[in-house]
Amino acid sequence: MESSELKRSKDSPNSDESAGLSSFPDEVLERVLSLLKSHRDRSFVSLVCKDWYNAERWSRTHVFIGNCYSVSPEIVARRFPNIRSVTLKGKPRFSDFNLVPQNWGADIHAWLVVFAAKYPFLEELRLKRMAISDESLALLAVAFPNFKALSLLSCDGFSTNGLAAIATNCKNLTELDIQENGIDDKGGSWLGCFPESFTSLEVLNFANLTSDINFDALERLVGRCKSMRVLKLNRSISLEQLQRLLVNAPQLAELGTGSFSQELTFRQYKELECTLSNRKNMHTLSGLWEAKGIYLPALYPACTNLTFLNLSYAALQSSELAKLLAHCPRLKRLWVLDTVQDKGLEAIGLNCPLLEELRVFPDDPFGEEIVHGVTEAGFVAVSYGCPRLHYVLYFCQQMTNAAVATVVQNCPDFTHFRLCIMNPGQPDYLTNEPMDEAFGAVVKTCTKLQRLSVSGLLTDLTFEYIGRYAKNLETLSVAFAGSSDWGMQCVLGGCPKLRKLEIRDCPFGNAALLSGLEKYESMRSLWMSACKVTMNGCRLLAREMPRLNVEVMKEDGSDDSQADKVYVYRSIAGPRRDAPPSVLTL
């Protein structure tokens, strides 16, 4: 790297100073460190000594920023001169559930302006929960001639016009991944903006867009991008169109179908089945909107090597799921809707011994009567058949302490346990007791637990358990739970690796908030909304801990003294200057 020679003349320390710690020439050290990918390892490396700090910063090509306000783009650019790939996360996670005001911030534009100046060779940008405008996308499209990969997840503020700018100008684009964003979908013509000479696309995901796509342009694009390995279509693509696309993409590793419900003739069905057969490379399948049971068998031949099956937009019945799963022996990750019910979960337990991750989403979370969905029985059934399960997200209407205890006994390796009993504050429906013992069992048994979401009727005892046993816990989500400040104090006092704590509608007040004074600097962030924290409590926190940003969002018509929503995070960039009027920085 030419840059390393430049660097050495500027700030390389004398070898005498390093006291023999680093006897490698800098180029060797940098070369070795360039092989380090994990950003945590790199953080540790940079703390060893000044030599290593410098070698690390010059050799780093990817930077991960978990909270865009924890640092400024100028600081990042100063420390890391050779960045090619940036991952940025913005808004607090509860913005996914409409708890964060619309214009809260996390705008990418200021970052892009700095990157355009300091990282002209930027290749990859991955954003989560950031605000991004069409203007920003247009800047991105022209400022980085080597730009290769754009991934937007849960972002908002842009329209398909921005995508058109990307398609038109990014000559070296390999990845365009637009997932679950608040996008203003003005039509599908953007896809036709890829020039006829453009052939480099490997990843195309527009599953989240609703409008009709220019199918001819898409067909030609897929036909000429011979390296395409990920293709995720939107609902407007019919089965017939899917078949035509697949014929030209035999090497796909990940497929997201469009709508799976068009009326097909027998011949068309057979053609589809044929096109889908013998896809040994396909390991991920998703989409399947409005999937009609009668067409699912066309998928069977494509499922032999599937490791990830996302059925969370296909309202399948238990029998349909069971028949499909019989053809997916290698499944490791499965997402389903609760229309499959407990019987469907039993089928999972019977057919998927290698399963590591299960997510069960509610089909009709706001429905009138609670009759359908999954229960504790299904959860237990899965645990008996899938001992390797380590990630679960489970939405249900009822649960028992005993069932959860059985589940973790069968699957002690949970790293992510997210249980959502959809009725807030609901007890064990058989014993009418709080669900404390359920989560107690989870934290006692699953020593590797990193992420936990609790629900149901919970007293402080749950949090005593968490503080005492969850020694590897990094992320905790709490809603409608706890009895007093003591609960939150237990967690703050007990979980050494805690990084993200998000709480809503709990009786935790100032005493709890302030018990974590020293803790918050070792965490990424704290969110508390609709709790009992007051403005005075927040002011005290802000005063005692100047390196934390303490932000309060007020609700219309609420008491002046109440701190309705509080967001606390560590930052080396100081208080932010782009906060809207509804966000007060203390």
Added chain:
Amino acid sequence: MERRVNYKNDVNLKATELRLGLPGSDEPERQVTPSIRNNKRTSSEISEKSRSKSSSGVTEVGNDDHHDSTAPPAKAQVIVGWPPIRSYRKSCLQTNENEVEGAGMYVKVSVDGAPYLRKIDLKVHRSYPELLEALENMFKLTIGAYSEREGYNGSDYAPTYEDKDGDWMLVGDVPWQMFISSCKRLRIIKGSEARGLGCI
């Protein structure tokens, strides 16, 4: 749904506390009443409210911090952002519910005394009057006017439907959108049978 209240120390105070509301009803200051779904009519409003981007403090239950709140405890309350499902997924499901068979929402219609059934596309109609008119045209009969008190009393025929739970309901009681999403089939019964319903 009865729920245990865990304020062990406060039990005696609560027993003697003067409150608005019926004796034995839940404390208004407890975060949320468990049965937010006990009022059929509001469920479509719930999904609409949750879809809206603004998190209005008025509807957020947890802000009810005042101890002497006079909010009626049994009122069905909308909880912003609960259950925790991404806005994107919610709007996808919303469309899912309305597109039962992709191109249309065809349900079977049977009429007492008719030799065979018909099918009607519910999506084509936007309201009950339109639907009833279509049914009247299809079967050459008169259904008459609906009233909340008397149903279709006085008509030759009354329209009923089977909902998701398998129960037979009178057409017209619930909001149109809710009807659309829960109607599995229609059955038009003779007025003489329907007259019984008016007395309930």
